[in-house]
Amino acid sequence: MAALLSEEDKKYLVDLFGKELKSKVKILFFKSDDKDECQYCDVSRQMLEELAETNEKIDIEIHDFNDESELVERYKVEMMPAVIMLDKDGNDMRVRFYGVPSGYEFSTLIEDIIAISKGGDVELSSATLEMLENVDSPIKLQVFVTPTCPYCPKAVAMAQKLAMKSKYIQGEMVEANEFPELSMRYNVSSVPHIIINEGAGEFVGALPEDAFVEQVMSVVKGA
Amino acid sequence: MPMFNLSGMSNESKEKNYDVVIVGAGPGGLSSAIYTARAKLKTLVLEKAIEGGQINLTNMVEDYPGFVSISGEELADKFVEHAREFGVSFANEEAMEMDLSGDVKKIKTDFGNEYTAKVVIMDTGSNPRKLGVPGEDEFANHGVSYCAVCDGSFFKDKPVVVIGGGDSAIEEGIYLSKISSKVSVIHRRDKLRAQKIVQERAFKIPNMNFFWNSVVTEIGGGNSVEYVLLKDVKSGKITKHSTSGAFIYVGLVPNSKLVENAVETDDHGFIITDEHMETKVKGVYAVGDVRKTVLRQVVTAAADGAIAAVDLTKYFD
Numbered sequence: 001m002a003a004l005l006s007e008e009d010k011k012y013l014v015d016l017f018g019k020e021l022k023s024k025v026k027i028l029f030f031k032s033d034d035k036d037e038c039q040y041c042d043v044s045r046q047m048l049e050e051l052a053e054t055n056e057k058i059d060i061e062i063h064d065f066n067d068e069s070e071l072v073e074r075y076k077v078e079m080m081p082a083v084i085m086l087d088k089d090g091n092d093m094r095v096r097f098y099g100v101p102s103g104y105e106f107s108t109l110i111e112d113i114i115a116i117s118k119g120g121d122v123e124l125s126s127a128t129l130e131m132l133e134n135v136d137s138p139i140k141l142q143v144f145v146t147p148t149c150p151y152c153p154k155a156v157a158m159a160q161k162l163a164m165k166s167k168y169i170q171g172e173m174v175e176a177n178e179f180p181e182l183s184m185r186y187n188v189s190s191v192p193h194i195i196i197n198e199g200a201g202e203f204v205g206a207l208p209e210d211a212f213v214e215q216v217m218s219v220v221k222g223a
Numbered sequence: 224m225p226m227f228n229l230s231g232m233s234n235e236s237k238e239k240n241y242d243v244v245i246v247g248a249g250p251g252g253l254s255s256a257i258y259t260a261r262a263k264l265k266t267l268v269l270e271k272a273i274e275g276g277q278i279n280l281t282n283m284v285e286d287y288p289g290f291v292s293i294s295g296e297e298l299a300d301k302f303v304e305h306a307r308e309f310g311v312s313f314a315n316e317e318a319m320e321m322d323l324s325g326d327v328k329k330i331k332t333d334f335g336n337e338y339t340a341k342v343v344i345m346d347t348g349s350n351p352r353k354l355g356v357p358g359e360d361e362f363a364n365h366g367v368s369y370c371a372v373c374d375g376s377f378f379k380d381k382p383v384v385v386i387g388g389g390d391s392a393i394e395e396g397i398y399l400s401k402i403s404s405k406v407s408v409i410h411r412r413d414k415l416r417a418q419k420i421v422q423e424r425a426f427k428i429p430n431m432n433f434f435w436n437s438v439v440t441e442i443g444g445g446n447s448v449e450y451v452l453l454k455d456v457k458s459g460k461i462t463k464h465s466t467s468g469a470f471i472y473v474g475l476v477p478n479s480k481l482v483e484n485a486v487e488t489d490d491h492g493f494i495i496t497d498e499h500m501e502t503k504v505k506g507v508y509a510v511g512d513v514r515k516t517v518l519r520q521v522v523t524a525a526a527d528g529a530i531a532a533v534d535l536t537k538y539f540d
Contacts, residue, residue: 009229016232047227104273106227125335147226149373150273150280150296154315177376187446189377189468190364204364206272208317208333 004043005050013110017055021117023088024057028075030065030082037080038065040178044081044100051109057117079179083109085116093120094163099175103147108156108173120164128213132166139169139220144176144183144193154206155192162216230274230300238312241267242539244330244340246318246481249276250521251511252346253302254528260309262536267338268306269330271317275299276348277512278521280372281391282398286418287521298521323485323507342506342535345482345494346528349475349512349519354386358442359471366448366468371395378403378468384451385409386439387472393417393425395472400428407464409434411456434464442469477513489515500531506538 005013029048031041045062052060063071065080075084075092083097093116101109115122124132141159145152156173163171176183176191186195186202193204194215201219243259245252248270259266273279281295290298307313316332323343330338351369353359359367368374375398383403385396388410394417400406408425413435415422425431434453440461441452448469454461477492486502486509487495493516494502494509501508510527512519 005227006225009227012229043226102226103228104230107229107232110229110232123334125333127335146373146376148376149370150275151370151373154272157315183377187365189366189447190368190370190374193364208271208319210319210333 001042001046003050004047010050010054013051013054016110017057017114020114021055021057023117023119024059025088025113025117026059026061026086026090027052027113028071028082028084028086029060029062030068030072030077030080030084031062032065032080040100041081043102044083047100047102048083051113058113079182085112087116087119094167094170095160096170096172098172099178100147101173102175104150104153105145105147105156105173105175108153108160111157112160115161115164122161122164124161124165125209128162128209129165131213131217132162132169135166135168135220137168137220138197139166139216140172140197141169141216142172142174142186142195144174144186144188144195145191146176149191151206152192155194155212158207158209158212159194162213228296230296230303238265238267239336239338241265241312241338241340243267243342243344243535244269244328244338245344245346246321246330247271247276247346247348247478247511247513248274248303248313249346249348249511249524250278250299250302251514251524251528251531252276252344253306254525255344255346255508255510255532256306256311256528257309258529258532259535260306260311262532262539264536264539265312266310267312267314267340269314269316269318269332269338271315271333273299274303274313276346280370282372282394284521285420318481321481321485323482323504326506328506341538342508344500344528344531344535345479345486345502345507345509345513346511346524347478347481347513349477351471352474352476354439354471354473356439356441358444358448362442362444362448362469365446366444367442368468368470369472371398371470374468375399375402380404381467382407382465383468383470384439384464384466385470385472387474388412388415388417389472389474390417390421392470392472393421395470396431397421397425397428399470400431403468404430406431407434407466408432409437409439409451409453411438412436439469475512475519479513482507498530499534500527501534506535508535 159171242264278295320331322329508531511524
């Protein structure tokens with residue numbers, strides 16, 4: 001396959017990562033080689049490998065979704081292609097990408113790598129951080145996106161920032177077109193569509209930080 | 224659109240005090256930023272969603288000089304790149320509160336940051352106007368959409384309707400015709416308002432048809448949209464039209480809430496400026512779609528931006 005990232009983008013990333021990356025970031029990638037089972041695994045894998053070439057601090061570990069059930073279990077990988085990010089000590093940063101992080105979502109992937117290399121250093125308001133202190137039960141945030149949706153990265157980034165700052169929160173990007181059954185289950189037809197705890201709550205749209213957090217907390221408090 | 228797109232990256236700046244803060248990174252704001260940066264004014268652009276603004280939602284732009292045909296997203300990219308080249312700072316933050324009264328303007332964002340600037344340029348753009356019919360809110364996100372590039376792929380090989388007759392309606396209808404099985408354009412008049420060249424293209428598309436002199440009076444269905452009720456404005460006759468999706472392009476509502484009590488707006492909420500793009504409040508400008516103006520195009524927004532940027536240098540002499 002021809003290179004997926006343009007020379008220009010590679011140069012940009014070499015420069016950006018050179019300046020921004022502090023410690024190592026490990027990316028676990030789960031795939032299947034069966035095209036019928038995972039149409040876009042190849043593309044995802046190649047993109048990640050090209051990404052890893054831009055800086056030695058980015059490690060890619062490739063795993064088979066079907067054969068490595070122990071790992072799949074440990075990280076609760078539900079679908080593929082899946083990207084999971086670990087910090088330098090191998091801690092799960094609770095960031096997931098299901099489907100190819102392509103289009104506008106590619107920026108989100110890059111920003112996550114940088115944030116995790118800085119130990120989960122993300123910008124959130126003090127009110128949000130305070131709220132996160134009170135979270136003591138698991139919250140799963142699935143953000144359904146399409147790669148052509150310009151509003152979606154903000155919602156994914158918000159879910160994943162919360163995940164990096166609270167060990168109870170998992171922030172997932174789900175590429176809606178790649179997982180039509182899941183999209184159908186939640187009746188997703190406008191993106192970004194955020195599903196909280198498997199349907200306990202939901203909202204649509206790239207809300208500002210306080211409103212996003214409020215939506216999430218309203219479900220948790222109601223539980 | 225490139226398969227892997229980096230246009231959303233922000234070169235976040237820790238600096239909080241600026242000469243000029245531009246709220247919104249549409250063509251107007253970015254054009255201002257290019258001029259103010261070249262005037263050596265310290266410039267920050269705040270953007271809540273994606274740099275480039277609403278042109279990112281446009282499949283193809285064919286009326287911006289210099290580009291016969293360019294995707295909205297690529298044109299947005301070029302604007303941003305241009306501004307970055309001259310040292311403009313960007314922050315992916317949403318302005319939530321503004322104090323515009325003094326010589327130093329204050330802007331609080333959703334991340335809890337407070338920025339200051341001597342001059343503020345509002346380039347907050349507009350949102351799609353709602354149709355205002357029963358079912359619209361109920362089926363919002365379940366078949367009713369205002370963004371074809373975002374949601375079009377959910378209607379692969381299904382029939383959709385597009386409501387409206389302007390450039391956006393017809394251009395996005397053409398975009399949807401490549402994904403959906405059939406696109407029915409519903410327009411309240413007997414001819415379109417869209418540019419002639421766009422109309423001609425649409426009329427040639429086999430899976431696009433037109434309901435003239437028709438308005439949608441209701442959107443209905445079960446879990447998601449299944450039909451719209453069409454009323455013929457001449458005969459008053461109502462018919463049921465089956466569809467899986469309703470894309471609504473019936474005009475724009477300005478995003479001026481943030482400053483509506485500070486600056487002067489017209490009855491629709493568009494910000495009123497003088498011919499230099501300055502509002503009634505000294506040091507506060509408005510450019511692009513949010514401004515009361517006779518034409519809302521990329522080229523006019525960019526022109527607004529240049530005029531504002533040149534005028535505001537008077538505060539730094």
